[in-house]
Amino acid sequence: MGVYDGFRDDLLATVPSLRAFAVSLSKNTDRADDLVQETLVKAWDKQTSFQPGTNLKAWLFTILRNEFYSQMRKRKREVEDSDGAITGRLSVHPAQQGVADLNDFRDALALLPEDQREAIVLIGASGFSYEEAAEICGCAVGTIKSRVSRARSRLQDILGIDGEGDFGPDAIATQIASSAFSN
Amino acid sequence: MNYGKQSNRRAAGRRAGGDDPLGANSEIGRKLRQYYDDLVKEEIPDRFSDLLSQLETQDRAQSVGKKD
Numbered sequence: 308m309g310v311y312d313g314f315r316d317d318l319l320a321t322v323p324s325l326r327a328f329a330v331s332l333s334k335n336t337d338r339a340d341d342l343v344q345e346t347l348v349k350a351w352d353k354q355t356s357f358q359p360g361t362n363l364k365a366w367l368f369t370i371l372r373n374e375f376y377s378q379m380r381k382r383k384r385e386v387e388d389s390d391g392a393i394t395g396r397l398s399v400h401p402a403q404q405g406v407a408d409l410n411d412f413r414d415a416l417a418l419l420p421e422d423q424r425e426a427i428v429l430i431g432a433s434g435f436s437y438e439e440a441a442e443i444c445g446c447a448v449g450t451i452k453s454r455v456s457r458a459r460s461r462l463q464d465i466l467g468i469d470g471e472g473d474f475g476p477d478a479i480a481t482q483i484a485s486s487a488f489s490n
Numbered sequence: 491m492n493y494g495k496q497s498n499r500r501a502a503g504r505r506a507g508g509d510d511p512l513g514a515n516s517e518i519g520r521k522l523r524q525y526y527d528d529l530v531k532e533e534i535p536d537r538f539s540d541l542l543s544q545l546e547t548q549d550r551a552q553s554v555g556k557k558d
Binding site for chain 1 (some may be wrong): 497512516517522523524526527528529530531532537538539543544545
């Protein structure tokens with residue numbers, strides 16, 4: 308029995324997205340599973356500090372993120388070394404023709420600094436608002452916005468994708484509109 | 491996507507306009523969601539469910555201990 312009925316089930320229901328966030332941060336499934344495990348233990352221990360009815364997912368993401376950074380500080384040197392190795396390897400073969408497959412995307416994401424990577428994942432994939440992401444990361448909303456924007460430009464550069472809208476319906480609509488005018 | 495409400499339409503317009511950098515028109519946004527959704531769909535190891543059961547059992551044992 309947790310702080311409220313169903314606390315345990317709610318924790319468990321959040322595990323898939325917690326784990327996806329953990330993999331995004333740590334780039335490693337084993338480490339991600341350890342992070343999720345540590346997060347669940349911490350969440351259980353301090354469950355009385357959670358207010359039922361508020362955003363459990365955001366609360367758990369905050370705990371996991373704090374755990375990640377405290378672990379990372381401990382092994383900072385090791386992380387920097389492996390990042391350098393990946394950068395060197397990837398820069399040899401940029402993605403072809405802007406059509407990057409999912410593995411290329413994962414590699415590109417791994418090249419981003421942690422603060423940009425977590426921002427773009429929280430906003431673009433985990434379903435948090437800018438306000439929630441700012442709270443999770445303990446920074447200003449504007450900071451999250453600029454990190455997301457930098458992350459996106461960097462990913463476009465690495466993957467060789469041109470500016471936004473190239474493949475979207477608006478780009479097609481614009482083409483149709485402009486060809487209609489030229490006729 | 492729901493275009494029925496004015497506010498939704500405005501939000502969609504912002505995305506299409508590029509103010510939301512990861513909107514439906516963004517290739518990066520689509521790839522990011524695909525990457526993440528694949529991770530979310532992965533099978534979850536039993537260890538997490540087991541862990542929570544263990545924590546629950548511990549709590550129950552402790553609260554019984556307090557009452558005595």
